[in-house]
Amino acid sequence: MNDDLATVGERAALARIIPRLGAADALLGPGDDAALLAAPDGRVLISTDAMVEGPDFRRAWSTPFELGWKATATNLADVAAMGGRPTGLVVSLAAPGDTPVRELEAVADGMAAACSALAPGVGVVGGDLTRASVLSLSVTVTGSLDGRAPVLRSGARPGDVVAYLGRLGFAAAALRLLFAVGEEDAAAIADLKRTRSGLLAEQLAPRPPIRDGVRAAEAGATAMLDVSDGLVLDASRIAAASGAVLDLSGDVLDQLAAAVVAVSDPEGLAAPPARLGRHEALGLVLGGGEDHGLLATFRGEAPEGFLPLGIVRAGAAAVRIDGLEVDPTGWDSFTAP
Amino acid sequence: MNDDLATVGERAALARIIPRLGAADALLGPGDDAALLAAPDGRVLISTDAMVEGPDFRRAWSTPFELGWKATATNLADVAAMGGRPTGLVVSLAAPGDTPVRELEAVADGMAAACSALAPGVGVVGGDLTRASVLSLSVTVTGSLDGRAPVLRSGARPGDVVAYLGRLGFAAAALRLLFAVGEEDAAAIADLKRTRSGLLAEQLAPRPPIRDGVRAAEAGATAMLDVSDGLVLDASRIAAASGAVLDLSGDVLDQLAAAVVAVSDPEGLAAPPARLGRHEALGLVLGGGEDHGLLATFRGEAPEGFLPLGIVRAGAAAVRIDGLEVDPTGWDSFTAP
Numbered sequence: 001m002n003d004d005l006a007t008v009g010e011r012a013a014l015a016r017i018i019p020r021l022g023a024a025d026a027l028l029g030p031g032d033d034a035a036l037l038a039a040p041d042g043r044v045l046i047s048t049d050a051m052v053e054g055p056d057f058r059r060a061w062s063t064p065f066e067l068g069w070k071a072t073a074t075n076l077a078d079v080a081a082m083g084g085r086p087t088g089l090v091v092s093l094a095a096p097g098d099t100p101v102r103e104l105e106a107v108a109d110g111m112a113a114a115c116s117a118l119a120p121g122v123g124v125v126g127g128d129l130t131r132a133s134v135l136s137l138s139v140t141v142t143g144s145l146d147g148r149a150p151v152l153r154s155g156a157r158p159g160d161v162v163a164y165l166g167r168l169g170f171a172a173a174a175l176r177l178l179f180a181v182g183e184e185d186a187a188a189i190a191d192l193k194r195t196r197s198g199l200l201a202e203q204l205a206p207r208p209p210i211r212d213g214v215r216a217a218e219a220g221a222t223a224m225l226d227v228s229d230g231l232v233l234d235a236s237r238i239a240a241a242s243g244a245v246l247d248l249s250g251d252v253l254d255q256l257a258a259a260v261v262a263v264s265d266p267e268g269l270a271a272p273p274a275r276l277g278r279h280e281a282l283g284l285v286l287g288g289g290e291d292h293g294l295l296a297t298f299r300g301e302a303p304e305g306f307l308p309l310g311i312v313r314a315g316a317a318a319v320r321i322d323g324l325e326v327d328p329t330g331w332d333s334f335t336a337p
Numbered sequence: 338m339n340d341d342l343a344t345v346g347e348r349a350a351l352a353r354i355i356p357r358l359g360a361a362d363a364l365l366g367p368g369d370d371a372a373l374l375a376a377p378d379g380r381v382l383i384s385t386d387a388m389v390e391g392p393d394f395r396r397a398w399s400t401p402f403e404l405g406w407k408a409t410a411t412n413l414a415d416v417a418a419m420g421g422r423p424t425g426l427v428v429s430l431a432a433p434g435d436t437p438v439r440e441l442e443a444v445a446d447g448m449a450a451a452c453s454a455l456a457p458g459v460g461v462v463g464g465d466l467t468r469a470s471v472l473s474l475s476v477t478v479t480g481s482l483d484g485r486a487p488v489l490r491s492g493a494r495p496g497d498v499v500a501y502l503g504r505l506g507f508a509a510a511a512l513r514l515l516f517a518v519g520e521e522d523a524a525a526i527a528d529l530k531r532t533r534s535g536l537l538a539e540q541l542a543p544r545p546p547i548r549d550g551v552r553a554a555e556a557g558a559t560a561m562l563d564v565s566d567g568l569v570l571d572a573s574r575i576a577a578a579s580g581a582v583l584d585l586s587g588d589v590l591d592q593l594a595a596a597v598v599a600v601s602d603p604e605g606l607a608a609p610p611a612r613l614g615r616h617e618a619l620g621l622v623l624g625g626g627e628d629h630g631l632l633a634t635f636r637g638e639a640p641e642g643f644l645p646l647g648i649v650r651a652g653a654a655a656v657r658i659d660g661l662e663v664d665p666t667g668w669d670s671f672t673a674p
Contacts, residue, residue: 027380028487028489031490031578032419032487032489032490032562032578033384033414033415033416033418033419033490033561033562033563034382034383034384034415034416034418034419034421034478034480034487035382035383035384036380036381036382036383036419036482036487037380037381037383038379038380038381039376039379039380039381040379041379042375042376042377042378042379043364043373043374043375043376044373044374044375044376044381044479045371045372045373046371046372046373046374046425046427046462046463046477046479047370047371047372047427047463048427048428048429048463048464048465048475048477049429049465050429050431050465050467050475051467052431052467052468052469054468054469054470055467055468055469056467077370078370078371079370079371081370081371082369082370082371082373084371088383090383090384090385090477091385092385092386092387092429092475094387094389094473094475125383126383126384126385127385128385128386128387128475130387130388130389130392130393131389131391131392132389132391132392132471132473133391133470133471134469134470136431136469136473138385138387138429138431138465138475140383140385140427140477141371142381142383142479143371145373150365150369150371150373152365152369153368153369153370224370225369225370226370241368241369
């Protein structure tokens with residue numbers, strides 16, 4: 001029997017998808033006009049982010065499970081970046097009529113798995129399924145500050161340490177390998193995903209440091225965001241909001257670039273890209289995007305796990321490397337080639 | 338100068354769109370990784386709903402302002418249907434690169450205007466803009482119960498009055514006129530929208546009874562939902578969740594059908610559809626969908642403005658008209674022609 005959405009229908013498809021989501025800690029889960037979540041301190045954090053087939057992902061590279069995982073993980077990171085604890089998710093799925101329902105079940109499984117791994121107790125409490133010419137997932141996440149002040153982008157002050165927790169440039173390095181192999185040769189893609197599983201996961205199923213957002217807030221982070229559009233562009237956002245200079249260490253950035261070169265070794269690949277140069281690797285560290293680690297500033301020492309990247313200085317908003325101003329560059333889904 | 342998204346870019350476009358949204362009552366509005374909303378009783382209602390060009394709307398019929406209005410109004414209705422007060426919205430917009438930014442500004446204006454009209458103080462507190470082959474809006478709404486219990490679908494009990502607040506079949510009657518005029522003749526569409534502005538607004542820019550959700554809850558509604566997929570199908574959801582029969586009055590439904598016939602008079606239209614028969618009009622009342630009024634059950638008398646439609650009876654879950662069971666029918670975006 002045909003398993004596609006147009007045959008199964010929206011309601012029967014939802015009846016198969018929803019039970020896989022696990023509303024966990026919700027006061028009221030899916031099935032009514034709205035879900036109900038606890039907001040223990042009388043406030044709720046909320047953020048939304050969409051992934052659309054084409055600009056944001058390719059079906060040839062990402063499994064439905066990975067899509068669900070990534071959409072969940074990147075949204076959870078937005079709550080973490082405020083110093084918050086995620087409390088729930090809702091998702092709008094749009095898909096072509098010929099999409100097998102089992103693929104949407106796999107999307108749901110990926111969402112549930114990412115919640116279990118990164119934010120146990122959190123689940124998808126509501127959703128919507130509609131027809132569209134391409135697959136897209138629009139996820140909204142809620143969170144609790146549990147009485148703390150939110151960690152804004154505007155709190156960085158001269159003398160603060162600039163620090164980062166997570167990988168930089170790895171997601172972009174993985175994307176570079178995927179572009180080298182292309183979308184046509186399924187066996188070559190499978191081989192790449194098998195032999196470079198760790199690196200590829202940085203792009204296809206990332207694990208942002210969700211719990212560390214609260215830890216950073218408790219350690220006194222003065223400003224924080226998750227790096228999604230590239231280190232320099234996102235650093236420039238803290239600089240602009242705070243009215244200060246973020247001065248990064250060229251030595252530290254060079255070490256990060258060396259790590260990207262090391263994981264990008266094309267040895268043994270069926271469709272190897274050109275060997276990555278140090279300069280190009282630095283470009284991925286500075287502007288590759290989709291890193292989803294936490295960039296934060298701290299009055300004193302950065303907490304364990306955060307890598308000191310530089311220092312906040314007085315001056316007109318800017319990002320510098322060893323004192324030299326750099327242009328904010330980063331990903332723009334509309335102007336990108 | 339070209340005003341399209343691909344030329345202007347995501348960030349510059351957002352810088353033009355966000356100021357039009359008016360975060361109003363938010364503790365923290367757009368501009369950081371997440372927004373912060375009040376949740377005064379320590380709980381938050383949340384619901385999400387998407388509109389995609391093609392299955393959900395046609396650009397030939399809906400202006401961008403109307404799209405923003407409708408996506409907002411229909412989401413607000415989901416909070417109202419729980420007996421809640423809306424507190425905020427986030428939106429994921431996806432649009433082709435050749436979309437003029439002024440059209441997205443108009444979408445934002447429509448969202449802000451719907452909030453002002455239907456839920457003053459509420460605004461769009463966050464969003465996301467991404468590239469896609471067609472325009473879509475995915476809106477998530479939050480709400481507060483202000484200490485009350487949510488009004489679920491499961492609370493209807495034998496002897497309760499079934500009542501409805503809003504129009505039934507008008508949105509579907511408007512859609513019938515739009516299908517008759519088609520998508521090609523812009524002058525005829527404009528003429529239709531001018532000469533039938535009230536009826537067309539029921540489909541293109543509806544005004545669901547948002548404030549009445551709280552009023553119904555305070556009046557002791559035992560079950561409630563907003564009718565989006567057709568009266569019978571949505572009534573069957575209350576019946577199923579409550580384990581009871583919703584028995585509707587054929588006389589009342591006939592009167593509602595007569596009202597649909599009256600507003601559907603094709604006299605003077607450039608592209609008139611066939612004159613609507615009473616039987617077809619009853620079909621629009623029972624299964625037309627997109628009505629977005631409130632269907633509720635009450636232990637005693639229905640509060641002012643609610644039209645009594647029938648009574649809840651003991652028995653296996655079903656919807657009946659004058660005691661005769663009817664099949665739940667309604668809109669399914671995947672199996673619809």
